[in-house]
Amino acid sequence: MDWGMKNRLAQLIQNDGRALFLPIDHGYFQGPTRKLEEPGKTVKPLLPYADAIMLTRGILRSSIDPENTKPIILRVSGGTSMARKEELSHEGITTSVEEAIRLNASAVSLSIFVGSEHEHESLLNLSNLVNECEEYGIPAMAVTAVGVELEKREARHLALACRIAAELGARVVKTYYCKEGFEKVVRGCPVPVVMAGGPKVESELGVFEFVHDGIQKGAIGVNLGRNIWQSDYPVAMIRAIRSIIHENATPKEAHELFNEVKSGKKK
Numbered sequence: 001m002d003w004g005m006k007n008r009l010a011q012l013i014q015n016d017g018r019a020l021f022l023p024i025d026h027g028y029f030q031g032p033t034r035k036l037e038e039p040g041k042t043v044k045p046l047l048p049y050a051d052a053i054m055l056t057r058g059i060l061r062s063s064i065d066p067e068n069t070k071p072i073i074l075r076v077s078g079g080t081s082m083a084r085k086e087e088l089s090h091e092g093i094t095t096s097v098e099e100a101i102r103l104n105a106s107a108v109s110l111s112i113f114v115g116s117e118h119e120h121e122s123l124l125n126l127s128n129l130v131n132e133c134e135e136y137g138i139p140a141m142a143v144t145a146v147g148v149e150l151e152k153r154e155a156r157h158l159a160l161a162c163r164i165a166a167e168l169g170a171r172v173v174k175t176y177y178c179k180e181g182f183e184k185v186v187r188g189c190p191v192p193v194v195m196a197g198g199p200k201v202e203s204e205l206g207v208f209e210f211v212h213d214g215i216q217k218g219a220i221g222v223n224l225g226r227n228i229w230q231s232d233y234p235v236a237m238i239r240a241i242r243s244i245i246h247e248n249a250t251p252k253e254a255h256e257l258f259n260e261v262k263s264g265k266k267k
């Protein structure tokens with residue numbers, strides 16, 4: 001592996017082999033998502049606790065101070081919207097690798113839609129992106145998307161999508177956690193796996209439990225958005241999740257930390 005690729009991966013995946021990526025890219029097809037209406041304001045207090053942020057070039061340029069030194073994972077696929085849910089899998093590449101280099105991105109990310117109408121197109125998008133990224137030493141992260149078909153978040157489907165993403169050259173794969181068989185999803189994927197959170201769930205403890213379980217089963221961390229920044233206590237949430245990822249906290253310990261930060265007992 002070339003120095004540039006190794007260096008960029010080292011910016012993303014920390015010395016302990018773990019990673020906490022904070023995605024704020026949702027607007028690229030959802031528009032002004034709840035609590036992400038002003039992404040710059042949402043992300044500012046969370047940045048110190050994230051290992052990298054994932055976003056589009058438009059939000060990077062408009063909402064993030066160029067003096068920021070957190071690694072950037074630039075979303076480079078899109079072209080669809082929630083107004084045409086049946087077309088969500090019909091993404092193309094929206095941003096060139098040259099632009100990613102200009103923006104000093106540490107990685108790029110793109111969605112693949114295995115099992116959807118536009119599976120073939122999205123997989124070729126990934127392959128073409130990897131062909132270009134490898135020339136410049138930029139890691140491509142594949143986002144195994146399910147669109148609105150949340151029921152696809154089960155091991156057999158996720159394992160299929162993750163393995164294909166790795167086979168096509170993704171350096172990191174983002175997938176969903178599933179309670180049954182998640183270890184098989186990770187075992188079948190020869191590159192690091194990070195977990196997304198999906199729509200916000202009611203209980204904080206539920207989030208801590210799934211993050212903890214996913215890590216025990218081999219994920220290196222998360223690429224988790226709504227369950228952090230849609231919380232009423234986003235800083236407490238990200239700090240608790242960070243303690244699971246980087247300090248091996250149990251869900252109970254993470255929950256205690258959440259409550260301490262929430263109540264102001266812990267600064």
Ligand code: 5RP
Pocket residue numbers: 023024025026054143145196197198199223224225226227
């Ligand atoms: C949106 C994405 C998100 O970055 C990913 O789904 C993680 O966010 P969340 O935890 O809110 O699901 O790729 O398409």
